[in-house]
Every structure is written in structure tokens, then in C-alpha cells.
Amino acid sequence: MTEPGYTLFETAIGLCAIAWGEAGIIGAQLPEGDAARSRARLARRFPDAREAPPPPAVSRAIAEIVALIAGEPRDLHAIQLDMAGVPDFHQKVYQVARAILPGETLTYGEVAKRIGEPGASQAVGQALGKNPFPIIIPCHRVLAAGGKTGGFSANGGVETKFRLLTIERARTSAEPTLFDGDSAFGFAAPPRQKSRSG
Structure with a gap:
């Protein structure tokens, strides 16, 4: 370069x-x-x-x-990133976020646990809000607990976050969707087992 x-x-x-x-x-x-x-x-x-x-x-x-x-x-x-000037805590958060694959998500709390600082969910959210490398470090794949969006600092805010997650076919909650079982979607669930009584 x-x-x-x-x-x-x-x-x-x-x-x-x-x-x-x-x-x-x-x-x-x-x-x-x-x-x-x-x-x-x-x-x-x-x-x-x-x-x-x-x-x-x-x-x-x-x-x-x-x-x-x-x-x-x-x-x-x-993609080689220049992290000069990025605080150590933020670098740890970004390392975990960067490991989240397309179509997958973590919560702020899960990221905090993975960096060895459970209870630092709010600090994780602040670090992601200052992410200088959006998309390359996929902060849009980190959600609040219960599948809630959490914040997103990019132009368009949460709408942009959901647009990116939709493109990646990410599941944002454990609730069933209309597309479960449809192999065209990355979050297709296996068919349900019939109960023994039925």
C-alpha cells in the first residue's frame, strides 16, 4: 500500500x-x-x-x-486492517465480531463473554458504534438480547442494519419464520419430528 x-x-x-x-x-x-x-x-x-x-x-x-x-x-x-490508534478493548471486540460468519449473529452480551468481560455489554455496544471498518468488521451482526436490533451508527441506522442482515439471510431471533424449511434460505430449519401420539 x-x-x-x-x-x-x-x-x-x-x-x-x-x-x-x-x-x-x-x-x-x-x-x-x-x-x-x-x-x-x-x-x-x-x-x-x-x-x-x-x-x-x-x-x-x-x-x-x-x-x-x-x-x-x-x-x-x-483484508488487512490498520488498527493503529484503535483502543485495545475495541480491538478485542472487533476480533470477535469479525469471526461472525454471514447469516449468523451474536448478542452484545455474548461478545462480552467471548472477550472475557461478562457484564461489559454496554461497552461492547459503544465499541461497535465506533467501528471504523463497517462490513469488514461486521458490527451489523451483533444484536441486543432477545433478537432486538440494538443501535447502528451508520447512515440509515437500524434500517441499514436490518437490510444487511436480510441480504445475509441472518436469523435475528429464535421465533419461527415463514421461510423455515425453505432450502433457498440460509436459516432453513430441519422438518419437525412428528410426535409419537400423533
């Missing part, structure tokens, strides 16, 4: 952005409504970065992100 740069790119949910530096990706951004707003936010977040054609590693990352948002299963672990 070279000097700090950024680029905007189209996805199934709108115009996203990615910024890079010498040590890897320094940030990602979900749609802000239009290109002007996206560029303005990028300028605030990364004042040293200039809009530029992405280097090959960033182009590959963009292709993977576009495919994931289009509903294709993708594992974004190979």
Missing part, C-alpha cells in the same frame, strides 16, 4: 467507500446518502487521504465487499 487514499464504489445498498494507508485499510464507510456527503465525511475522518484509484489489494477488498453486500457468501478475514 502507498500514501493514504480513498475511493467510492457502488454496492447493492448504495455508494460505499474505503480508505487505505501504508499498513492496510484505515477505514470503510457505508452509504451517506450521496457522493458529496460521503466525500465530506471521508475528508473529516481521513484529512491526509486523497481520492485515488485503489491499489490491487484494495481493489480485491472492494470486490469482496461488493459480492458480500450482493448476497454472496464471503469471508473478509484476508
Whole structure:
């Protein structure tokens, strides 16, 4: 990677952005409504970065992100992130969140337990709210207890979060859905066993 740069790119949910530096990706951004707003936010977040054609590693990352948002299963672990300046607690939270596969979810409490800090659900939520790498670190896959959405700091808020979860065919609660048993959906449940009395 070279000097700090950024680029905007189209996805199934709108115009996203990615910024890079010498040590890897320094940030990602979900749609802000239009290109002007996206560029303005990028300028605030990364004042040293200039809009530029992405280097090959960033182009590959963009292709993977576009495919994931289009509903294709993708594992974004190979994308190199520059975590310089990210607090240690946040890095632990992001490591757990990054391990959640498309179509799966965890609660804030489950993430807190996995980092060895049960009871830190609120701090987990705050860390995810400051996630500089949305989609690459899939904070949208972390929900509040009972399948409630929790917050989402991206433009569009919870609506954007649910849109991403719907694209990934994620189950957001244990309640049965109209699609249980339909093999076209990733959360298809096995057929129910008949009771012995019936």
C-alpha cells in the first residue's frame, strides 16, 4: 500500500467507500446518502487521504465487499486492517465480531463473554458504534438480547442494519419464520419430528 487514499464504489445498498494507508485499510464507510456527503465525511475522518484509484489489494477488498453486500457468501478475514490508534478493548471486540460468519449473529452480551468481560455489554455496544471498518468488521451482526436490533451508527441506522442482515439471510431471533424449511434460505430449519401420539 502507498500514501493514504480513498475511493467510492457502488454496492447493492448504495455508494460505499474505503480508505487505505501504508499498513492496510484505515477505514470503510457505508452509504451517506450521496457522493458529496460521503466525500465530506471521508475528508473529516481521513484529512491526509486523497481520492485515488485503489491499489490491487484494495481493489480485491472492494470486490469482496461488493459480492458480500450482493448476497454472496464471503469471508473478509484476508483484508488487512490498520488498527493503529484503535483502543485495545475495541480491538478485542472487533476480533470477535469479525469471526461472525454471514447469516449468523451474536448478542452484545455474548461478545462480552467471548472477550472475557461478562457484564461489559454496554461497552461492547459503544465499541461497535465506533467501528471504523463497517462490513469488514461486521458490527451489523451483533444484536441486543432477545433478537432486538440494538443501535447502528451508520447512515440509515437500524434500517441499514436490518437490510444487511436480510441480504445475509441472518436469523435475528429464535421465533419461527415463514421461510423455515425453505432450502433457498440460509436459516432453513430441519422438518419437525412428528410426535409419537400423533
